[in-house]
Amino acid sequence: MIWGFFVLLTLVAVGILLYPLLSSRSKTLTRGDAVPAILADQMQEIERDMDRGLISEQEAQAARLEIKKRILATTRNSQGRSGPSRNGGGVTLVVAAVLAPVVAAGYYLTMGSPEVPSLAFAARSAERAQTEEVTALAMRLRDRLETDPGGGPSEGWMLLGQTYQRMGRAADAVEAFQVVADRDDATSATFSMLAEAVVVANDGNVIPRAKSAIDRALELDRSNPAATYFNSLYYLQREETQKAYDLLVSRLNQEESFVPWMETYATQINRIAAAADLPPVDFPRASTTQPGPSAADIAAASEMSDADRAEFIRSMVSRLAERLEDEPEDLDGWMRLANAYTVLQEQDRAIAAYRKAEALLERQPADDPRRAVVRDALEQLGG
Template sequence: IAGVLALVIPLLAGALYLQLGAWPVIATPPEGSADLDRLVDNLAERLAANPEEREGWILLGRSYAGLGRQTDAAQAFGKALALERDDPEVLSQRAQALALQSNPPQWAGEPAQLLDEALALDADHPRTLWLAGVAAAARGDAEAAGRHWRHLLTLIGPEAPVADTLRQALAQIGQSPESADSGPVEAAVQPGPTVRIALTPDLAATLSAETTVFVAIRDNPQGGMPVGAIRKQVADLPLSLVLTDEMSLMPTRRLSSLETLWISAHVSSSGLAQGATDDPRAGPVSARWQPEEAVSLVIGEQATPVGASP
C-alpha cells in the first residue's frame, strides 16, 4: 500500500497544482475534473486500507476541496487532524471546507474555532490569516478583517502574486492597506473638494441608523478599485466632508494626484464596500482637487455638482 501511495500522491499532487493553482484556494470545481475524480476515488480506496497515512488524507482533503466536495474534504482533513492536531495548515483547510458546505459560507462555530486554534499555533500562517479575514468580514467586523489582511500583506510583501488580491479585498471592506501605527499618508498642500452626502426622505425612512454607507473616489467613471474610500452610517447623514489625502487607500497613490476625481456613494446592505447591484447609489460625479470645489450626492436620486442646473 505504501508503495502505491508513493506513486499516486505525486501524480495527484501534480494534477491538482496544474488545475487548481496556488493560494488563495479555488472554492469551485475546475473544468475538466473527470480525470481528477478518478484519481481521487483511487486514493480514497487506498487510504481506506491504510488509514494511518496522514499525508494521503491531507491530499485527499485538498483534492475533494478542489472538486467542490466540501463535506468529503472536511472529513478527510478531520482524519488527518486525528493523527496530528498541531498543524495550522490542516486546521485552516478543515475550517474552510466546513464553512463552504453552506451557501453563503458559514464561519461561525467550528470553522471560527479551528481558525483561532490555527492562529494560536502560528500567528503568521498565511492561509489562516486570509481565512480569518474572510470570516471576520463575513460577520461584519471590517476592522478585524483589516488587521488580519494587513498583517498578511506585510508577511508576503507588496510584490507577491496575491498582494493585489489582498489590497482589493481591503478596499472592498473600506480598510487601508497601511496599518494605523505606520503613520498617516502625507497630507496634500491644500485640501480637496467638499462632498455633501444625503438620502432622499423616502429612502431614509426605510433604513436603520446602523446601515453602512460608503463613499468611493476613483480615477474614472466606469468603476473598479477605489483610490480612496470613506465608511459611514445612515445615522451620520446628512454629512459634509472635505477630501484629504488621508482618505487614500494606497500611500503611493494619493487622491490629490488625480487629475479628475469621480465620487460616488451607496448604501451597503451587506456592510461591504462593493455592495449589491440593487443597493441604492448616487453618482459618480466629477470634481477637481481644489478647495473651492463641491459636489452633492443624494442617494436615491441623480448626483449633480452643487450650484449646477438640475
C-alpha cells in the first residue's frame, strides 16, 4: 500500500511537469509573432495620417519602406532562432522530470525505509516543553540565590549545580559548585561534584583544576567513592594503569554490602582489566535497599517556594518516567520511579511502577534481594 501510494505520487508529479511540454506549442506567443503585428498597426496609422493631410505622399512612402524593412528583419531573426533553443529546453526539462524521481527513489531505497517509525511531533513538543520548564525553574532558583543578601544557602547552590549537570550544562554546573567550594561549609561531596563537572566540561579530561578538587575531596573524606573514581581516571590518563586499577579495586573491597556506585566501579575495573591483561572482578549483587530519591533528597529543594519545589520535583520524576517508556527493561529504573512516587504520595502510580519491576524480577534469580524490596513496598502501599 505504501509503495503503491509513493509510485502514484511520483507519476502525478512527472505528469504535471510534462503536460506543458506535450501540449500544443502554437499557443505560445513569441517575439516573432508580436513585432510584425505592431508594425502592421503602424502601417495603418500612416494611411490614416495621410488621409487627414498630416503627412505628404513622399513622407508616407518613406515611412512605409522603413516599416517593411523592419518587418522583414524581424521575420528573418525569428526564423534563425526558432527550433533549437526551444527543443533543447524541452529535452532538458523532460530529462529532469524523469531523472529526479529515479535518483530520489534510488537514494530512498539505500538510505530510507517506510517501515522505520518516526518520532511524533506531539512527543517532541512535550519533550521541548518539559526542557523549557526545567530551564525556567533553574533560572528562577539561580535568580533567587543571586539576589539573596546572604549569598544564598549552600544547599540551594548544590541543587542548582546538580540540575545544570543533568541538563548537560557542565560549565554552569562548575560555577554553581564553585560558589559552595569557596565557603567554609564545603564538604567532600562538594569538591567531588565540582571535580566531576570540571571533567565533563573538559570532554572527560582531568585537568589540574579537577585534580585539585579531587585531592581536597579525598582530604576531607578518604572514602569518597566519586573522588576515588576520578582520581583513578587521572592516573589512567597519565598511563599509570596499574595504579588506577588498584585504587578502584581497593575502594570496592572496602564495602561490605552493595551500594549503587559499585556497578560503575566494576564496569570500569573490568574495562581496565581487559585492556591491561589484569584480573577482572565479579559484578556486585543488587542492593536490598530501595533506590531512588528519598524524602531528604527532595527536601534539598527547600529554598524554593512550595509550588516551585513541587513543580521542579515532578518534572524530574516525569523525565525518568519518559525515559523508562523508551527503556522498559530497566529494572532499577522502575524501582527508582516507584520510590519517587511513594515519596510524592502518589500511591497508584507507585504501585504501577512496582508492578513493572515485579514483572521484570521474574527473569532474575529467586534469591535476588530486590524481590523482597518490591514485595514489602507493595504490601505497605496496599497493592
